Amino acid sequence: MLKLLTALQTRQADDYTIVNEPILSSELMERAAKAFIKVFLDRFPDRKKHILIFCGKGNNGGDGLVISRMLFDEGYHHVHTYIADFSEKQSEDYLLNLERLQQKDVSIFYINQAADLEFIESDLIIDALLGSGLNKALQGEWEKLVKKINKFSGFKISVDVPTGLPCEGELLSEAIIKSDLTIAFQRPKLNFLLPISSPYIKEWKVVNIGLDENFIQSTSSPYFWFWKADIQKYIKPRQAFEHKGLLGHALMVAGADETIGAALLCTEACHRSGAGLTTALIPEMGLRALNARVPEAMYFSRNNLDKIDWLKYEVIGIGPGLGVSEESSKLLNEVLANFKKPIVIDADAINLLAQNHQLMKLIPQKSVLTPHMKEFDRLFGTHDSWWERIETALKKSVELKVYIVLKNRYTMIFTPEGICYFNSSGSPAMASGGMGDVLTGMITSMIAQGYAVEKAVQLAVFSHGYAGEQLAHKMYVVPASNLIKQIPYILRELMVK
Template sequence: MQTLLTSVQMRKADEFTIANKPIASIDLMEKAARAFVQSFLKDEFDAKKNIAVFCGKGNNGGDGLAIAHLLLNNGCENVKVYIVNFSEKQSPDFTINLQRIDESKCKKVIVDKPADLKSIKTDIVIDAILGSGLNKPLTGDYADLVNFINKLNKKIYSVDVPTGFPPEGELAAEYNGIKAYKTISFQRPKINFFFPESVLATEKYEVVDIGLDENFIQKQVSDFYLLQESDVNLIFKERKSFTHKGTYGHALIIAGNTNTMGAALLTSMACLHAGAGLTTACIPASGLTALNTVLPEVMALLRNEHTRIENTEKYQSIAIGPGLGISAENEKLLEQLIFAKQPLVIDADGLNILSERRDLLKKLPENSILTPHMKEFDRLFGEHSNWWLRVQTARDKARSMKVVIVLKNQFTFICSPTGQVFINDTGNPAMAQGGMGDVLTGVIVAFLAQKYTALNAAILACNLHGRAGDRLARESVVVSASEVAKQIPLVMRRLANSKTA
């Protein structure tokens, strides 16, 4: 997995690389510029387009100057550099690259104040104004300049980070920075790229390797880690000869109600397709015909107002909540399971019951897994004004309660009992449909039944759930939850094949 660094840590990685490769800082800047240009030209291959490169006077601006020089050398005919002269200070590497620009045929404009810019004829803007050191909203001339650039309504590419966007930490409710089409980030994505608020700053991002020392980066202490396919390969266990249904465990799913049997069916379907040896659905009697018709492989345990789950130890995993409904009877059922001290997967109405019974929340068995979306999370742990604070709370609660919290969004934050946050980046907007959370719960409980640890079950389930959706999204703009459930075994097959290749 990739260790994600703060901006301060990334600067230390720069310094370590320069000192130990060894490589001069100006040469490292040139490598970064080459990596940016290579990515940029894959998107923008029309050499006749007008390109305006806005450069501050720090190292981000130095990157921009090197990029402009390389674009000219790669055949781009209409490149103009705008030097943002709002500060007397300039970095040494900026000075060197400015001299190279002066010696070239590149057109250059000095911008002493935003009012100097009456109109600009350009097709594309490259933003290299301010780098990753900013941690507060833009003010003064910088705010006015960025507002001018955004109003051009041209495609903007940001160098490493959009000007005005803090790489980590709380994001202001009112964002006034660059609104980029794409950010080409160096060596690592910024932590804040994974929060929903980042869509105001950049529609997409790409990470390019600029040759920083990976061993140094991976050894840094961090709270955030980006999951890689290799991590999932290590976790995933292949099926062996002479194994049987008992090998892969018995999962119990307590879900569904008179009008919400779909949730129980989706959760059970996902559990079945993710490989649990036996799956039992604890459902109301009104749902029995639907279960037998749609999922004949799944056993039924009929539920009424007097239901108690006997001998919970015979189940290797238990999930509760999807479509369950909130009632006194279901509250008692959840309480009984919590007092049985067996780890649980709790989703949907199970979480909503906990939000009204904080005493039960404090008694959850260790290694339980909570799978809230944003609103469920805030009902459990209080309102949050931004995603940075929400994830910090999830991290703290997972550690203090010794549970795994799967905080769901396009990028899912898997918070471990040790306080680490693992970010899963599989999945896509085509999956924005009802029932996806039910399927994820079913996959998690299936992997728990197969004796994966709570953390590994959550990591594996989130990754494969998203990967299944990604495969389907190649063919369709909308993906349904049942399609994702049925795609899970195919994704597992590919994973098994990659382990033996």
């Protein structure tokens, strides 16, 4: 798990590293620029490219000046360096690197006002105007310059963060560099992981600049980033004498007459993720389809609900395609009144909770709510921004003692301990109907198999995204049914490697 930091915490990590490694701040800047250059050389090896580098007079600008020097030394001789000379203030390392650059045969231009900058043709534009030091909205010449650069045609690469984009928190204005590629130091900024950054970041990459990881681990932050290696630590191989009776029985409560498909998707996903037994509590008219699609699954008739033995099940998944009818509402009431183990609550089950907040009290501890943005807002009220949603989710997951899986490009998992894990896997090719139903089946299955709920959720969310990502290499769009077929293979791959 990587701990994610705010801009202030990153500065503290810089300072700590400088004092304790120890390393001169100018050397750290050199190391950062070198890490940037390594990615750059890989991506843009053509030395004939025309490059513009825009630098501020702080440390982000300092990075830009080092990058300019390093590019020159690497044989890029069509580089023009521009300095935004809008204030007297300048950092020591900026000044030092300006002197170093002046000793090379590199052209340096000063921009005193944005209007002086004519349109220039170039292949690449490096944005090193402002970085994590941003402390207010861009105004005046800064705003004009950024807007002008955005109109330039070259491929834009931002150093550390696009100029004008705050590392975390709400946007301050729309004067922000629209970068094609952002190369960030040590950690992705929190805002990279939220849709608000999407007009400004097409792609991002993180490079390690050797900040003190022990210091970072000791920093207090609720935000973490998890990836393949974290999942691989706890995914369990099947044991020699294990049988279906030991691998959990999951009950899927889903579907309505018009939306049987959702019930089939979550039931099949649950089965293919490895639950020992899966039973579908679905409308009778779906029985044939269930038998055809998932013959391994069992069926329980809603007409016999009074005879159900709730204790038979390790976990219940409820909601996909359930509808919000009177009958669905009764089903949810029954489940909440009788089942005391974790419940995975999705889609219409969330919508029903939103209609009847009294039911929230009945949700067993360590249950899992899996809303997308709209369901989240229906349940917890309208939010004007993702940061507001994050604040609510951090609070509600602690208050209700549940996990909240807020689905997105980088799905967030909020825990009863007040932690927010960002999932690293996934692909926009997954943005099509039914994908969330599959996730519900997967989470339910992992809980059935005995993973602690937190691990079950992480494992399901990661492997769901990972399967989508792998298929997206071959498919324009990943239909939910195709993803389901992939689950056992993906889990095996994660287990072995």
